[in-house]
Amino acid sequence: MSKTYEYVPEPALVKGNHDFKDITAMVTDINLRPTPTGWYIAFAISSLLLTVLLGSIAYLFWQGTGIWGLNSPAGWGWAIINFVWWVGIGHAGTLISAILFLFRQGWRTAINRFAEAMTIFAVMCAGIFPAIHVGRIWVIYWVFPVPNSMAMWPNFNSPLLWDVFAVSTYFTVSFLFWYVGLVPDFATIRDRIKSKFGKLIYGTFALGWRGSNRHWWNYEKSYMILAGLATPLVLSVHTIVSFDFAVSIIPGWHTTIFPPYFVAGAVFSGFAMVLTLMIICRKIYGLEDIMTVDHIEKMNIIILVTGSMVGFAYAMEFFIAWYSGVEYEKAIFILRATGPYAWAYWIMLTCNVFSPQFFWSKKLRRNVAFTFFISIVVNIGMWFERFVIAVTSLSTDYLPSSWGYYSPTFWDVATYIGTFGLFFTFFLLFLRFLPMVAVAELKGVLPQADPHNYNDKGEYVEPVVEIPEPYNKPS
């Protein structure tokens, strides 16, 4: 019966025996060397898409929301779907940077900067939709509690208002968190860059960082405080987004499972998006030693867990619909699986519940190409999840006489595709001008950062760097 357990060392978080100088060069040289042609091509494409976004928004303001496919039963369409989808994607960054930081998960340092940048840009894309969908954009300031001559005040009973505060708080805290982490790295680039103009710009953002003991002390404290602030936000934002649906009394929306189910789905899609971008960037920028296969495997495990949670939630929705005995609730779920939008429902189920199950296999978890494929499938699935939730419940609600079929118009699609332009424009600028890995933090998790220069008797010995091998040594 007895079995002895051996200590299994964590595999090294950075491969390839790089020293500190190497790490600095690997990451910041990307910002310092001349812009590669490929970047210009990518930037041109994303700018073009951004123009599509701006054009469709301009046309929307000119014409009104009638240009979208909204109709009488389905008053919420792609705008809300895209909003929830982008906000969901924006969850991975803060989860990686704040929650994993508080749990002392050293592996997060390789991807946190990257994921946080993705978060910020995703939340920016998300924020566009609730703002532009209001119809009368010129009175959008009514969502803020500002004194005015109409004696009007936001309706604090409305989850839509909670949403405004939840998302804007999330954006602010994520942005600050990202920026605080960037300060030491800005200073690194300031010191390495040759051009005077570059020194001025990076120096401005470095806020006079000299790397003194006091600076580091302040940095660590503020980083810890921000992580503490951001942690509840990871859970609260998508909880409140789910309230947009759950607080109403539409069948299929009015369920208590929505908050945890939405948060799980958000983390699920966020990790998938980080993987999609990470797999491309580590290849292009040669950062495979930093963003290793071990990282991909760990993220795939999270995708498997959250994907199964989402699957459980889908099953539970059906169970409760039957168990509650509410006719409308039963009807909507039968309609979801068999009704006019059954195609969307089964796409959702295939992408979100079945596809991550491949990650039970360690081999597939560590397969980069397969992971890339699944990460895209997951994000397609999560988009369809929001589509199924928003559209099926609205288009087939209580009264069969008022049922209708919703389909998007050209402008719905153009706006959605356009947000990718916004996202990638910012993301490319990020890749070009900011260090995409937290250089200073990463050095802290190098094996070299933990040298044992003195033996048990207190005598100096030459530092020996031991790089633990992964548990399952590839044979």
Add this chain to the structure above:
Amino acid sequence: MAQIFPKWTNEAPRRILLGSIIILNAVVFSVWYFFSPEFTDVGYQPQQPVPFSHQVHAGQLGMDCQYCHTQVTESRYANIPATQTCMNCHNQIQTDSENLALVRESWETGEPIEWVRVHMLPDFAYFNHAAHVNVGVGCESCHGRIDRMEVVHQAMPLSMGWCLDCHREPEKHVRPVSEVTTMGYVAENQLELGRELVAKHNINAPTYCQSCHY
């Protein structure tokens, strides 16, 4: 290494932060104050084609508002009187006054006088004079002391917040229906009288959106 920034920049982040907070508050305050109808609209006093004096007619002569604005108890609008109403008296009084030339011309040709509207509500706000006048909202409550105005000007902001001030607490403003056109009316105990009148007329001033916007 050479310094990139001069010494004063040490204080810059703090100053920028403080400055932005101050500027943001100043912007909110300025919009709230300077963009409100109380600032932009009160005192609007357009030139009228005929120098008609409310001070003389309503103040000095003590004519009742409803002598001219006849439909106020029945209609959404407190109508502008027809030229006929002016001529009731002015076919005998001041028949050759220079000031009344336009009135006589209108009377002869049948073309109405083009008075300039003073109190303008936006098209998206529904307002009904009859509904207010018939339950005891005095003329002066919204139009001010017309009996003291040589040329009529807008005395109240007519903003939504201003409407709501009364809709939320009508008992502070209503008066007996018989006193509606009285100028300078003061009740002995407004609150007591107001509560009585609110109960008597079953005043239930709505404050939901669709009561005025639909």
